[in-house]
Amino acid sequence: MILQTALLIGLVIFSVLAIVLRDLLKSAISLAVASLLLGIIFFRMKAPYAGAFEISVVAGLITVLFVLTIALTKSGDDVRESKIANWVFPLVFVAFIVIDALVMKSLLGKVPALPAAAEAGGFGDVLWRGRTLDLIGQIAAILAGVFAVLALFRKKDKHE
Amino acid sequence: MIILFIVLPLIVAGLLPIIGKVSRRVLPDALANATLLALLVYAVVAGRGLIADGPVLQQLSWLGEAVNVRLALDGFSLFMLMAVSLVGLAAGLFSIDYMEHYGAKANFYALYLVMIAGMNGLILATDLFSVYVFLEVAAIASYALVAFGLGRDELEAAFKYLMLSVVASAFLVVGIAVIFGLTGQLDFAAVAAGLKEVNAGPVLGLVTAFFLLGFGLKAALVPFHAWLPDAHPSAPAPISAVLSGLLIKVSGVYALTRIFINVFGLTPALSAVLMALGAVSIVVAALLALGQKDMKRMLAYSSISQVGYIVLGLGIGTPLGIAGGLFHLFNHALAKGLLFLTSGSVQQATGTRDMDEMGGLAKRMPVTAVTNLIGSLSIAGVPPLNGFWSKLIIIVALVQAGHPVYAVIAVLASVLTLWYYLLMQRKAFFGKLNEKWAAVKEAPFWMTAAVVLLALLCVGVGILFSSTVTTWIQPAADILADGVHAATGSWGF
Numbered sequence: 001m002i003l004q005t006a007l008l009i010g011l012v013i014f015s016v017l018a019i020v021l022r023d024l025l026k027s028a029i030s031l032a033v034a035s036l037l038l039g040i041i042f043f044r045m046k047a048p049y050a051g052a053f054e055i056s057v058v059a060g061l062i063t064v065l066f067v068l069t070i071a072l073t074k075s076g077d078d079v080r081e082s083k084i085a086n087w088v089f090p091l092v093f094v095a096f097i098v099i100d101a102l103v104m105k106s107l108l109g110k111v112p113a114l115p116a117a118a119e120a121g122g123f124g125d126v127l128w129r130g131r132t133l134d135l136i137g138q139i140a141a142i143l144a145g146v147f148a149v150l151a152l153f154r155k156k157d158k159h160e
Numbered sequence: 161m162i163i164l165f166i167v168l169p170l171i172v173a174g175l176l177p178i179i180g181k182v183s184r185r186v187l188p189d190a191l192a193n194a195t196l197l198a199l200l201v202y203a204v205v206a207g208r209g210l211i212a213d214g215p216v217l218q219q220l221s222w223l224g225e226a227v228n229v230r231l232a233l234d235g236f237s238l239f240m241l242m243a244v245s246l247v248g249l250a251a252g253l254f255s256i257d258y259m260e261h262y263g264a265k266a267n268f269y270a271l272y273l274v275m276i277a278g279m280n281g282l283i284l285a286t287d288l289f290s291v292y293v294f295l296e297v298a299a300i301a302s303y304a305l306v307a308f309g310l311g312r313d314e315l316e317a318a319f320k321y322l323m324l325s326v327v328a329s330a331f332l333v334v335g336i337a338v339i340f341g342l343t344g345q346l347d348f349a350a351v352a353a354g355l356k357e358v359n360a361g362p363v364l365g366l367v368t369a370f371f372l373l374g375f376g377l378k379a380a381l382v383p384f385h386a387w388l389p390d391a392h393p394s395a396p397a398p399i400s401a402v403l404s405g406l407l408i409k410v411s412g413v414y415a416l417t418r419i420f421i422n423v424f425g426l427t428p429a430l431s432a433v434l435m436a437l438g439a440v441s442i443v444v445a446a447l448l449a450l451g452q453k454d455m456k457r458m459l460a461y462s463s464i465s466q467v468g469y470i471v472l473g474l475g476i477g478t479p480l481g482i483a484g485g486l487f488h489l490f491n492h493a494l495a496k497g498l499l500f501l502t503s504g505s506v507q508q509a510t511g512t513r514d515m516d517e518m519g520g521l522a523k524r525m526p527v528t529a530v531t532n533l534i535g536s537l538s539i540a541g542v543p544p545l546n547g548f549w550s551k552l553i554i555i556v557a558l559v560q561a562g563h564p565v566y567a568v569i570a571v572l573a574s575v576l577t578l579w580y581y582l583l584m585q586r587k588a589f590f591g592k593l594n595e596k597w598a599a600v601k602e603a604p605f606w607m608t609a610a611v612v613l614l615a616l617l618c619v620g621v622g623i624l625f626s627s628t629v630t631t632w633i634q635p636a637a638d639i640l641a642d643g644v645h646a647a648t649g650s651w652g653f
Contacts, residue, residue: 132220132227137281137293140170144274144297148304150177151267 004044011037019089028066035059049131057138065145072153162210162218162231164202165241165280166294169195173273180266189256192269196252196276200245207238211635215646217286230347231284234646235635236486240283240414242632243490246617247405247497248276251398254501254610257603258397258508268308268396275301275402279410288336288346288419292329295378295411299325302407306395317394324387328377335370338363349647352423356644368430371419372437379412381471382441385464389448392463393456393513397504400456404463405497409489413467417474417640425644426477434475439569441468446576450583454513455503458584459496465577466492466539472570473554474640476561483637484553487629491538491546491621498535498614502528505603505611506588510596515584520593524600527608529589531615536585538618540578546621549629 014034021027035058042051172195179187210216215234220227233241252272259268278298285291303325307318340346342363343354355364373384380388388408392400420426420434442465449461470492473485505528506521507513522529538545541552551574558567602608621628639646 133229134293140297144300147271154264
């Protein structure tokens with residue numbers, strides 16, 4: 001229970017960091033840590049499908065794409081955000097925490113607990129035996145991402 | 161080997177950037193188009209043989225051990241694969257000349273083939289989550305393709321498209337998660353069977369609403385259409401053709417229809433909602449199209465309107481309505497593909513998309529003008545072109561099913577469609593030749609060949625509509641008319 005609570009608090013902290021940090025690289029890494037924690041939570045809640053995909057896709061693939069994109073982007077183009085943006089997130093976040101504390105517990109109590117599906121197995125088993133077609137889809141998504149980065153950051157030759 | 165539809169374009173896409181280092185133009189052109197041609201031949205020649213004895217469920221094995229790749233090919237999916245391959249090939253041929261000035265052709269084709277693979281994967285998937293995965297594959301490739309020109313407009317349109325698409329995906333994932341929570345299954349057949357057992361009631365209603373929102377955004381139905389009039393015109397012409405002709409139909413209409421009709425089962429309430437959404441899209445988008453000066457933007461609004469017809473037809477739920485909806489899907493893919501390609505020819509020749517600046521282009525670009533006219537008349541539903549028959553079937557089905565008001569709306573909107581397409585003809589191609597365009601020449605060979613191919617198909621399908629319907633449309637419509645039974649009965653459950 002303590003571990004679970006710690007994981008959940010860590011998840012929230014790193015998710016918030018991913019949003020509020022101004023340095024894009026730190027923000028991307030915070031997101032990766034958050035999703036790693038979420039993946040662990042999924043595994044602990046006996047949902048290896050969700051855990052496997054959370055860790056492989058969000059913590060792995062997407063972070064690689066983010067870091068690659070950040071590396072390819074020139075720094076120094078400061079974009080000014082409106083001041084409202086600085087206020088909106090904390091306000092919404094606090095409001096959410098309040099609602100969560102007051103309402104969610106009773107609301108979630110009304111949803112029947114589902115029996116854990118028989119889907120236990122190792123990380124490899126889940127990906128390879130359980131979701132092979134999605135693995136092909138994931139390869140395709142990675143290809144699409146890589147080609148997109150290559151296309152969008154190419155040197156424009158004749159078109160300019 | 162049904163999986164070739166997914167794997168072949170992916171393998172070629174993976175090779176293309178390397179090949180692009182050796183040959184910047186010729187080899188990527190040849191290889192990408194040969195792949196698309198191979199897929200078309202496979203779908204048309206082998207596909208019908210494969211499903212001669214009913215739907216095929218393919219379970220793949222790897223080194224003698226069964227792995228979880230289950231693909232289903234039935235009349236509906238084969239029909240969609242054929243449409244994707246056909247319009248995909250036409251746009252691919254068009255790209256040979258058109259994409260010349262964009263540069264990075266190998267990279268372009270790689271993204272293009274990944275998008276095709278994504279659409280094919282979505283069509284063949286038998287599982288809700290796989291549908292989502294391949295939907296994203298096609299979507300990611302399409303964001304990059306919309307932004308491929310790297311201009312300010314392109315990037316802005318791609319960003320807007322990305323943001324609204326992410327909202328759609330979020331709704332879909334939540335919907336899929338709830339279904340998984342309710343039934344413990346993701347497989348279409350198992351979910352269909354599972355939903356019969358649990359009395360889901362309001363929760364299923366919520367999921368339906370989520371899917372309607374998600375797929376409605378993907379299909380750009382009014383009121384979820386805001387992204388399309390920006391994204392589709394900004395993309396390079398062959399990509400506009402594929403986005404409007406195919407992608408909104410595969411990731412919106414196909415997925416929505418497959419899940420609502422074959423997995424959830426079409427209820428009267430859902431049918432009413434689909435028909436209402438369809439009718440609103442038809443009218444609102446047609447009115448918006450009337451006011452456009454930008455040729456491609458007008459075509460984009462017209463796409464929303466025509467998707468409305470498709471959803472209206474499918475939403476009726478009767479076998480005739482479904483057949484009409486599917487036939488219109490195919491005809492619109494051909495005609496809108498054709499129109500976007502010709503608009504690309506015009507844009508490349510004149511450097512503008514503003515119809516007020518054009519005028520008299522038919523004198524300088526006769527082939528483009530004639531093919532564009534064929535596409536316009538086809539979409540407006542003028543006999544004997546293909547669009548006439550599909551609209552007629554939808555209207556007859558509406559009357560038969562006791563929806564005369566919708567039938568009248570469909571007829572009146574068709575007149576509106578003819579109006580704005582004739583306006584486009586008058587402004588762009590007829591009248592006095594604007595002196596600025598005295599030096600304009602007809603589009604290069606491959607661009608012309610691609611539009612002629614599609615125009616001939618529009619005329620050919622119109623004349624041979626009855627055999628097209630029997631060969632391709634009816635088997636697809638039968639699967640949908642079979643309802644939930646199609647998934648639970650013939651896919652192994």
